[in-house]
Amino acid sequence: MELVAGCYEQVLFGFAIRREPDAGGEHREQKWTAVADFTHHAHTASLSAVAVNSRFVVTGSKDETIHIYDMKKKIDHGALVHHNGTITCLKFYGNRHLISGAEDGLICVWDAKKWECLKSIKAHKGHVTFLSIHPSGKLALSVGTDKTLRTWNLVEGRSAFIKNIKQNAHIVEWSPRGERYIVVILNKINVYQLDTASVSGTITNEKRISSVTFLSESVLAVAGDEEVVRFFDCDSLTCVCEFKAHENRVKDIFSFEDPEHHIIVTASSDGFIKMWKLKQDKTVPPSLLCEVKTNARLTCLGVWLDRVTDTPESLPSAAEPSPVSKEQSKINKREAGDVVQEEERQSKSNAKKCGLTGDSNKPTKGNTVVSTKKRKMVEMLEKKKRKKKKT
Numbered sequence: 242m243e244l245v246a247g248c249y250e251q252v253l254f255g256f257a258i259r260r261e262p263d264a265g266g267e268h269r270e271q272k273w274t275a276v277a278d279f280t281h282h283a284h285t286a287s288l289s290a291v292a293v294n295s296r297f298v299v300t301g302s303k304d305e306t307i308h309i310y311d312m313k314k315k316i317d318h319g320a321l322v323h324h325n326g327t328i329t330c331l332k333f334y335g336n337r338h339l340i341s342g343a344e345d346g347l348i349c350v351w352d353a354k355k356w357e358c359l360k361s362i363k364a365h366k367g368h369v370t371f372l373s374i375h376p377s378g379k380l381a382l383s384v385g386t387d388k389t390l391r392t393w394n395l396v397e398g399r400s401a402f403i404k405n406i407k408q409n410a411h412i413v414e415w416s417p418r419g420e421r422y423i424v425v426i427l428n429k430i431n432v433y434q435l436d437t438a439s440v441s442g443t444i445t446n447e448k449r450i451s452s453v454t455f456l457s458e459s460v461l462a463v464a465g466d467e468e469v470v471r472f473f474d475c476d477s478l479t480c481v482c483e484f485k486a487h488e489n490r491v492k493d494i495f496s497f498e499d500p501e502h503h504i505i506v507t508a509s510s511d512g513f514i515k516m517w518k519l520k521q522d523k524t525v526p527p528s529l530l531c532e533v534k535t536n537a538r539l540t541c542l543g544v545w546l547d548r549v550t551d552t553p554e555s556l557p558s559a560a561e562p563s564p565v566s567k568e569q570s571k572i573n574k575r576e577a578g579d580v581v582q583e584e585e586r587q588s589k590s591n592a593k594k595c596g597l598t599g600d601s602n603k604p605t606k607g608n609t610v611v612s613t614k615k616r617k618m619v620e621m622l623e624k625k626k627r628k629k630k631k632t
Contacts, residue, residue: 242499243278243312243545244516245298246508247288248537253300253310255279255545256514256533273516275533279315283308292331292339293543294353299339300541301328307341309356312545323349323358330372340381342369348383348393360398364391370411376419384410390424404438416455421475423461425450430463432475442478446471454496454505460523462505464491470507472523484526487511493542504530508542 242258256275283300290301297318298310307328309318326344333339338359339351348364351357365385372383380401381393386409392402412425421441424431430444430453448465456462460481461473467490472482487509496505496519503519505527512535517527 242547244275244506244514244533245291245293245543245545246493246514246535246539247291247300247302247541248535248539249287250537251282251284251287251302252537253281253283253288253291253298253308254535254537255281255298255312258516258531273531275514275516275531277533281308281310281317283310283317283320288540290328290331291541291543292333293545294333294336295547296336297353298543298545299331299333301331301341301343303327305343307331312547319356321351321356321358323347323361326368329368329370332372332374334374334378340372340374342372342383344368346385348372348381350395362393362398362400364393364400365389367409370409371413373414373422375415376417380419382413382415382422384413384424402438412450412453414453414455416458416475418458420458423453423475425453428465430461430473432478442475444473444475444478451490451492452494454494456496456503456505456519456523462494462496464494464507466490468509470494470505481524482526486515486517487513492539495542495544497544497546499546506542506544508539510538512536512539514539514542 244256244258246254255278257278259274259276260271262271284302284304284306286303288300288302292299296311296313298312300308305324305326305328307321311318324341324343324345324347328341328343330342331339333353337353339353341349341351346363346365346367346369348362348369349358350360352359364383365387367386369383369385372381374381379396381395383391383393388406388409390404390406390410390413391400394401408426410424410426413422415422420435422433422435424433428446428449430450431440432442432444433439434441446463446465448467450463450465452464454462456472459475461475463471463473468485468487469483470486470491471480473479474481486507489509489511491507491509493508494505505517505519506514508514513532514535515532516530518530519527
């Protein structure tokens with residue numbers, strides 16, 4: 242197990258977690274320690290997103306590139322250079338597919354074996370601020386600076402629905418079973434039910450929200466521009482627990498389960514990464530397992546578990562039935578004009594699509610993995626050309 246974190250200083254940190262029996266007592270508990278394992282300085286600007294699968298860590302940056310780091314070999318695996326804007330979100334689905342979003346309004350689907358761009362979609366008129374993949378891999382949600390919440394049919398590789406919202410949302414997240422999802426706007430969390438596609442309630446946090454993670458189907462951990470982490474019940478819409486996690490604002494939060502523990506990890510502007518053990522009763526504050534100081538301004542966080550997860554290996558193929566049912570379509574049409582279905586022109590022009598993972602989606606030239614040395618060389622040559630033009 243390793244904690245990975247990106248920062249403003251352009252570096253990816255890796256800390257190996259070691260568990261040893263604590264000395265003393267019959268019922269000895271394990272002592273957790275975080276040991277520095279690697280630093281990776283591949284980007285030329287601050288890191289903005291990180292995602293992890295069982296083999297790789299990928300990082301997105303304000304330098305408009307996605308870098309790949311091989312966790313098994315501990316080496317740089319190259320860069321993906323399709324986007325023209327800050328990379329805002331990265332999500333793996335299994336070990337075969339990576340989905341990226343950026344300020345250029347594009348959502349790209351990548352083959353995480355060959356590192357080729359399978360599909361590039363103009364998703365939002367403004368920036369793509371966040372995206373989330375349904376546990377089934379058949380649906381995705383995205384939000385952007387065009388004040389829309391968009392539903393994507395990943396089986397057929399097209400837009401399913403567009404919902405207008407009153408303000409720009411910056412986070413969207415599916416629940417573990419995919420029966421509900423949340424949309425975050427500033428310090429408010431709108432809770433949606435999948436079967437009705439409507440807001441069932443709103444949770445209000447004290448400060449602007451920076452990160453959320455579901456601890457269960459109904460309990461949500463919320464971090465924001467403050468030192469405190471809160472647990473909210475999505476049914477009662479109330480805060481069931483809060484605890485001081487850091488001395489400065491919490492930038493990112495991540496949760497996972499191993500055979501013995503349910504754990505959350507927090508990263509803060511104070512430079513600390515902390516691991517917390519959750520209690521079965523979520524109304525009881527978690528206990529601190531370990532912490533590590535990076536001396537950096539942290540921006541994003543992930544956990545590499547070095548094991549196969551329950552997530553399917555890849556996104557569903559176009560042959561599988563779409564989860565966007567006729568009933569769901571009717572529900573969305575009734576929402577007082579808030580939902581706009583995909584334009585007919587787009588449907589006709591893409592009539593021969595065979596989904597995001599189909600054979601017809603040949604990689605675009607220049608969208609395959611590029612070595613870090615080659616990319617930096619190209620950047621240097623471009624700078625020299627610009628200087629010559631000025632003189």
